Amino acid sequence: MKINQATIFPLSIPLIEPIKMAKELIVDAKTVLLCLTDEEGRQGWGEASVAPLMTGETLDSLLASLKYLVEKARSIEWSDPNLFAKSSDAVLYGNPSAKSCLEMALLDLYTQKHSISLWKYLRSLNTGAVLTELTEIPLLRMIGGAPEKEMADAKSFREAGFKHWKIKIGSLSLEEDLRRVQLLSDLLEGDIISVDANGAMSLDDALHFCISPQARKLSFAEQLISADSSVNDFALLKARSPIAIGLDESIHGSAEIMELMKANALNGASLKLIKTGGVMEAWSCAQILRKNNLQLNLACKVAETSLSGAATASIGFAVGDVPWGFSMSNQYLRFDICDQPLTAQRGHLYLAQLNATGVGVTPNMDRVKDAVAQGYSIIQY
Template sequence: MRIQRVETYRAAVPLHTPFKTALRTVTVAETLVVKITSEDGYIGWGEAPPTHVITGDSLASIDFAVNGIFKPLMEGASLEGRERLFEKINKSIVGNTSAKAAVDMAIYDLISQQANLSLASFLGGYTNTLETDYTVSVGEPAHMAEAAVEFADRGFTTLKIKVGKGDPAADIKRLQAIRERTGNQVKLRLDANQGWLAGEAVRTIRTMEDLGLDIELVEQPVRAGDIAGLKQVTTNTETPIMADESVFSPKDARIVLEQRAADLINIKLMKGGGIHQALKIAKLADVYGVECMVGSMIETKIGITAAAHFAASQPNVTRYDFDAPLMLTGDLAAGGGIIYKDNVIHVPDEAGLGIRSIDWKYVEKCREEVKG
């Protein structure tokens, strides 16, 4: 199988409500959709959203990397030697992990279609059913508690609570308000998005433990590069600590795992550069007996479908954060992809990602809405 053509399309889908974290506020999900066509007529899909504050990627830089750097390397290339192709792509430009992820997932879509297997089966075939959490954006305690109740009523049994913005004492009040409204029937995991210093993270988490707020885990409590601080928090709290922004690559994962700086690792295709690198991180974590979560940026169902297939293929991926498509006002993937039923995701058995078409009328409609 050889790649015949690489094409890209820009899209922007409004969110139902603003998505707020300690790092940013998102109202529109921008993305670059990648379409790769093989000589024998297969089509592979991928996407890359710009997430400046995490990956450093803008829509313009993603577009340039795909069309200016990767496209000349890919067109005409054989996927029978895909390791060589991935090597060329990874060495062709430093960073740009989101752009790399977009072409990576489209390549995996193609090769699993050729094998006549779903991508999850092609990668390992561990399960086909996942349970996602739903994210509560950071805000006033009462507002967050109200949102938590709404999501719990919709069937979500695990909520991801965004904290780390402002005084840590405010985060404690946020969690108290949510627990008061939801009781103990809902599992709560926190994501500080690098918002705390190590010392205050330890004090804040210990206070939450003493108050009996029953937190499942705390994700990325300190700055991405502060591995010593991450280890300090992990060592001095009982609540499991998850590394997210601290782990982009297998090399990052090795450092965290060797130092026992975190209890868990969050893998995202946009951080790692795609499935090819994500597999390495998951396998390395498994060697150390560490479980992983697979999450995402604010992506459409194209990217989340690829992430879900990867997550479904690995036995040590035990947690899933795939709520982004549920936050959008519509769906780019008109045909196929993962199927949501409340908090449960079904990964289809169709070959590849199972995405067969894009709703270009909806893409254009969103473009006009965003302009307006």
């Protein structure tokens, strides 16, 4: 498979409402789409969002590295998806988001060419035990904002069928966060409720948080302490916490999962394509988690469109179990770039939405062009 043409779209899509994390306030999705055309005229799409605090990539740096990769990609014969990442690594160090964007577009082309949907292709690579068939993946809904608003949102989304929740913590005092967590846990009792501090807590605060009675109804706590913490600190936190410990910013691929698993430092992990450098490595990570009875959360960066959502969900449908839910972030966008965006139905994403060959969704070129970020332009090769 050869690349004849490539077009890069730097996009900015406003969020329905700003999302406050421990260390940043997000008001729009800065995301990059890539459209590749192969020698037979097929088009394949990829996407990656900027995440300065997670991958170190900004819109400008993501565009620069993607342009560089795409220029090199044109002279490469792309025949085996298992080698896509290796080929990208051979021309550029680091930059996992740019590599994920390119790999997604290549996989979209490859799976279209072989008339198979991406999730089925991934499943065909499984050599282990027979995998469970999934028809739906539970979506994880983020809640935050003023106290009355987060309670009202939790109520209305629960009525809409959501049963997986994430409470962003770490920007208020520990006592305030604990109070919020207790109120929301009482309201949502019986559901899978999690918190995510994005690494903002000290180890002492994290331990205090986990053993506090207000937090006892939580199903898991994600990345309470900084990814820079020692493995010993993570192991200590997990050993002393009555709540399951999930890791996100600490995990960029299978090597870190293996290391933290050996140290008994996690109960599960959150996988994002921009961290793993693409679908194939995320798929390997998901299999490692499953084989070792660790929990899986799949996530898009806040926020990515249906395209990245479909590629990420494909891993869940392929592996057959997403116990900690899927953070499908297009639900926070004011608009999407597909004519038929992925949608939540009773709080779930249904497999029927991903039956098409390839990644499963196709952006509408006009919508994509309308979303180009101010001050940026479309780049064509």
